[in-house]
Structure formats: C-alpha cells, structure tokens
Amino acid sequence: MEQGEEKQNSVSWQGYEYKHREKTRDWYWVLAIISVSLAIAAVFFQNYLFAVLIIVSAFSIAIHASRKPELKEFRVDERGVQIGSKFYSYENIDSFWLKTESKEPELFIELKRAVLPLIIIPAGKENADEIKEILMKHLPEKEQTIPFAQTVMDFFGF
Numbered sequence: 001m002e003q004g005e006e007k008q009n010s011v012s013w014q015g016y017e018y019k020h021r022e023k024t025r026d027w028y029w030v031l032a033i034i035s036v037s038l039a040i041a042a043v044f045f046q047n048y049l050f051a052v053l054i055i056v057s058a059f060s061i062a063i064h065a066s067r068k069p070e071l072k073e074f075r076v077d078e079r080g081v082q083i084g085s086k087f088y089s090y091e092n093i094d095s096f097w098l099k100t101e102s103k104e105p106e107l108f109i110e111l112k113r114a115v116l117p118l119i120i121i122p123a124g125k126e127n128a129d130e131i132k133e134i135l136m137k138h139l140p141e142k143e144q145t146i147p148f149a150q151t152v153m154d155f156f157g158f
Helices: 002-008 025-044 048-066 125-138 148-155
Strands: 011-016 071-076 080-083 086-089 093-099 106-111 118-122
Touching: 011 118, 011 125, 025 048, 071 125, 080 118, 093 125
Parallel strands: none
Antiparallel strands: 011 071, 071 080, 080 086, 093 106, 106 118
C-alpha cells in the first residue's frame, strides 16, 4: 500500500538540463580575439600566470559552449527532488518557486548552501500543478527571479 501511495505522490518528467544555442564560427572567433587580447595585455604587464589563466579559461568556455545538453530525468516526490543522479532532500532545500508565466514553466529550487544556491529546472506544463501540490506540502513558496549572471550568460549565447 505504501508503494502505491508513494507512486501517487510523485511526478517524473524528462527535459534538457539547459537551453542550447548553436554557436557560429564568428562566436568562437570573438572569444579567441578577446582572450588573446587580454592575454597579451597580461603579458605586457608581466602577469604571466594571469595570461595562462585567461587562455585556459577561454579554452574551457569554448568546450562548454560546444557541448550539447543532456536529457535528464527529473522527479519530485515525498522525499525530495531528483535531477538525474543527484538527489536533494527537503532538509537541504530552503524554498521553491514555480514560474508558469513563460511558455515553458521553470521550477526554481533554492538550496541551503552558499555555492550555486539556485537551481532552475525546466518543468513541463502538464506537470506544473502536480509539482506545486507536492512541493507545497514540504517547502515554502518564495518568488524567485533569474539571477543577473544567468541573464548575462543568456545574452552571450550560453
């Protein structure tokens, strides 16, 4: 009987971990020109370590930008929130916000930690009511907005 209740009080769906935008060659050229210019400026000021850091960072950004998002399994149940293989129990979550105004609803999960405290999950329209119903039993609802860093990353095509 408990298994039936647990299945009844859970919602699962699939989605991509982030929105992917295909990068053009021009995008990579701009990244290369900016990073090489900054590295040359760092060498000019005899800050060689910073120059190396800039080049390594640009290379990492280029690799990450070309990576396609993975299709993840999302699950909200009576124990917590699962994103792929990562599980967040309700004890580790401060609050949630389900933004349904946009054409693709998003679930904001605010974690009790200093580094990366906000996780934004794509939520299907068909699941929105069920997700909210389960989360309301365990967490306070607190309105969230997209962080400034995320807005800047979206502007640059990430």
